[in-house]
Amino acid sequence: MTTKKILPQITERIQVAKSRLFTIEQIDLTFSNGEKREYECLAGKGRGAVMIVPMLDKHTMLLVREYCGGTHTYELGFPKGLIDAGESAVEAANRELKEEVGYGANNINLVHTVAMAPAFFDAKMTIFLAEDLYAEKLPGDEPEDLELVPWPLADYRQLLQEPDFNESRSIAALLLVKDHLGGIL
Amino acid sequence: MTTKKILPQITERIQVAKSRLFTIEQIDLTFSNGEKREYECLAGKGRGAVMIVPMLDKHTMLLVREYCGGTHTYELGFPKGLIDAGESAVEAANRELKEEVGYGANNINLVHTVAMAPAFFDAKMTIFLAEDLYAEKLPGDEPEDLELVPWPLADYRQLLQEPDFNESRSIAALLLVKDHLGGIL
Structure with missing residues (x-):
């Protein structure tokens, strides 16, 4: 069991949509094995x-x-x-x-x-x-x-x-x- | 304790932002007591x-x-x-x-x-x-x-x-x- 993981590299981060409360970003990732993926992530406003x-x-x-x-x-x-x-x-x-x-x-x-x-x-x-x-x-x-x-x-x-x-x-x-x-x- | 609630009326529903995976809508609401609010809601793609x-x-x-x-x-x-x-x-x-x-x-x-x-x-x-x-x-x-x-x-x-x-x-x-x-x- 490996517990030390190498985080993928974020090669690009683009804001693709935004509203009053939310921001949607696309992040381009390269994993430690060379695999590439595009993920979409949401960010809210606020402090939790x-x-x-x-x-x-x-x-x-x-x-x-x-x-x-x-x-x-x-x-x-x-x-x-x-x-x-x-x-x-x-x-x-x-x-x-x-x-x-x-x-x-x-x-x-x-x-x-x-x-x-x-x-x-x-x-x-x-x-x-x-x-x-x-x-x-x-x-x-x-x-x-x-x-x-x-x-x-x-x-x-x-x-x-x-x-x-x-x-x-x-x-x-x-x-x-x-x-x-x-x-x- | 009241368990039968009157849902607020949605008077307007506007799409305010959209990405590949998510849609953000603004809904205008009138509650049963007359109070009005604007809420933002997220919808994902998919079937759960x-x-x-x-x-x-x-x-x-x-x-x-x-x-x-x-x-x-x-x-x-x-x-x-x-x-x-x-x-x-x-x-x-x-x-x-x-x-x-x-x-x-x-x-x-x-x-x-x-x-x-x-x-x-x-x-x-x-x-x-x-x-x-x-x-x-x-x-x-x-x-x-x-x-x-x-x-x-x-x-x-x-x-x-x-x-x-x-x-x-x-x-x-x-x-x-x-x-x-x-x-x-």
């Missing part, structure tokens, strides 16, 4: 994103149901958002929690950092576990109040069966937190 | 994707280390790929398994279907568990042979700590399969 698993009490998570433009559906998942300029990830997590669910957290800890689709998209998200909540609402940029959905962590298998609980990052967050808290359930 | 968790034996998963253009790094994860025209998801899973790791599976079962980022990207991936493997190599479009990395399922926590095991869909697949097979470990 956060997702928060808020615990209302030791046994109950808090999810939100929110409109998703990519699929034109309402989807159930954990609160999340982009990191603003000048913010740390943990500050962004606490702000999003206050905006989307109306709570702050006295205790907020990193669970894991995940990548979305490294094959073509360099987007990272940091997942936090938020405990010891207190009521505090901040105005956000949401077009409508999000529906709050409490869910017992012990019923995570039922959550996985919900037809609108689909996002891989929410599924990863659920199972990482379940694994993390498993010993104290 | 598959990811496969191959079990070499009852206790050992098989991962691959593959170059990722989006992050310009080698990443550890489960074999995956796009569904070709005319293929079912399970046929795509078996083909990718043969191309990327050199095995077919006598026993291949759906674990879960996940969405990537429904807020702005309508991309779905079906995760399969592949068991009872047999050696069969198909030529693929990979620029180089992928490094195969066997990993004991019982050591999943060490895998989560690996610095190149980052993709949320691989993390979700790992923990879903661990949960699924948990009873027989």
Whole structure:
């Protein structure tokens, strides 16, 4: 098993399309064995994103149901958002929690950092576990109040069966937190 | 808790950028409370994707280390790929398994279907568990042979700590399969 890999050389990088939020680049690559390929890659704006698993009490998570433009559906998942300029990830997590669910957290800890689709998209998200909540609402940029959905962590298998609980990052967050808290359930 | 949501109306949909693989659209939305927003959404080509968790034996998963253009790094994860025209998801899973790791599976079962980022990207991936493997190599479009990395399922926590095991869909697949097979470990 080789663990030291020689990265392919990027011989050209061309911007092929651009919108307000996204840039699409074509990269020309030469692999260490001489093979050449053209890949397309996406870059977003921004400084990364956060997702928060808020615990209302030791046994109950808090999810939100929110409109998703990519699929034109309402989807159930954990609160999340982009990191603003000048913010740390943990500050962004606490702000999003206050905006989307109306709570702050006295205790907020990193669970894991995940990548979305490294094959073509360099987007990272940091997942936090938020405990010891207190009521505090901040105005956000949401077009409508999000529906709050409490869910017992012990019923995570039922959550996985919900037809609108689909996002891989929410599924990863659920199972990482379940694994993390498993010993104290 | 309301579960019947009124979807916002899409009042306009404009293509704002396009590349070989991706299309970026702007959608103008009016929410049921009258609020208006402009969202950007991405559409890929294609018929969805598959990811496969191959079990070499009852206790050992098989991962691959593959170059990722989006992050310009080698990443550890489960074999995956796009569904070709005319293929079912399970046929795509078996083909990718043969191309990327050199095995077919006598026993291949759906674990879960996940969405990537429904807020702005309508991309779905079906995760399969592949068991009872047999050696069969198909030529693929990979620029180089992928490094195969066997990993004991019982050591999943060490895998989560690996610095190149980052993709949320691989993390979700790992923990879903661990949960699924948990009873027989």
